[in-house]
Amino acid sequence: MALLEVRNLSVHFGGLAAVHDLSFVIEQGERLAIIGPNGAGKTTTFNLLTGQLKPSSGEVVFKGEQITHASVFARTHLGMARSFQITSLFPHQTVYVNALIGLQGTQRSRYRMFRPLFKDKALEMAAQELLESTELWDLRGEIASSLAYGQQRKLEMALSLASKPDLLLLDEPSCGLTTTESADITARIAALGSMITVLMIAHDMDLVFGVAERVILMHYGEIAAEGTCDEIRSNQMVRDIYMGSRKTLGHAR
Numbered sequence: 001m002a003l004l005e006v007r008n009l010s011v012h013f014g015g016l017a018a019v020h021d022l023s024f025v026i027e028q029g030e031r032l033a034i035i036g037p038n039g040a041g042k043t044t045t046f047n048l049l050t051g052q053l054k055p056s057s058g059e060v061v062f063k064g065e066q067i068t069h070a071s072v073f074a075r076t077h078l079g080m081a082r083s084f085q086i087t088s089l090f091p092h093q094t095v096y097v098n099a100l101i102g103l104q105g106t107q108r109s110r111y112r113m114f115r116p117l118f119k120d121k122a123l124e125m126a127a128q129e130l131l132e133s134t135e136l137w138d139l140r141g142e143i144a145s146s147l148a149y150g151q152q153r154k155l156e157m158a159l160s161l162a163s164k165p166d167l168l169l170l171d172e173p174s175c176g177l178t179t180t181e182s183a184d185i186t187a188r189i190a191a192l193g194s195m196i197t198v199l200m201i202a203h204d205m206d207l208v209f210g211v212a213e214r215v216i217l218m219h220y221g222e223i224a225a226e227g228t229c230d231e232i233r234s235n236q237m238v239r240d241i242y243m244g245s246r247k248t249l250g251h252a253r
């Protein structure tokens with residue numbers, strides 16, 4: 001059974017078919033990248049998968065369960081996590097408090113949500129573990145908004161891993177990062193265990209080819225090409241769409 005199955009998914013904004021009749025599957029443990037020019041419908045697809053947006057038609061099946069109309073909360077608890085294209089931290093809180101809040105939000109027992117953050121030893125230990133594993137522990141006292149952009153992205157990704165998701169959705173995880181930071185995030189994603197299935201949107205082809213096993217090219221809300229990295233590299237349509245850009249396949253509309 002595929003981990004995620006997308007069947008004939010469409011969404012319209014007025015007259016615009018932002019996503020049109022999209023179908024694909026992701027197997028457990030797979031790393032799949034979605035590429036495509038600006039406005040191709042990549043983020044809209046993520047919004048449909050995570051429940052931020054309801055489709056006009058089509059279905060989303062996750063772990064064999066029909067989740068097309070399930071809430072964001074229900075999907076998170078089924079094992080989906082998402083890191084946003086635009087950062088979604090609590091900017092005026094410390095790194096540590098962000099970790100506590102992020103972890104608390106993933107706890108299954110709802111009454112725990114009402115416990116004071118600093119009176120929960122298990123939560124504090126989990127936050128320490130999370131921050132240490134992502135080399136952010138030394139920055140725990142810093143206010144999130146004062147961190148360098150690259151560190152903020154790193155924290156955001158750490159938080160999206162807090163729920164120990166089965167499926168991690170990453171929307172342009174290296175966007176705005178320096179070359180060194182991009183290489184670091186690429187290595188981190190590549191090093192995620194096979195228990196975590198990764199679906200990511202990326203313009204950065206070093207990231208795509210460094211992480212993905214399979215690539216989907218979206219164009220005008222549809223799948224224009226699909227294949228392994230090698231197949232995508234040599235695909236004429238990919239070249240046509242991105243003509244003139246050797247490394248970064250974005251911003252080519």
Ligand SMILES: Nc1ncnc2c1ncn2[C@@H]1O[C@H](COP(=O)(O)OP(=O)(O)OP(=O)(O)O)[C@@H](O)[C@H]1O
Nearest residue numbers: 013016018036037038039040041042043044045250
């Ligand atoms: N809430 C919305 N209302 C109206 N139109 C929208 C909405 N969200 C997205 N769109 C439009 O749908 C199309 C697809 O947008 P989307 O954000 O999915 O593109 P994308 O592939 O993620 O692009 P980028 O690479 O720039 O992030 C665009 O034309 C966009 O303007």
Ligand SMILES: [Mg+2]
Nearest residue numbers: 042043044085
């Ligand atoms: Mg987008």
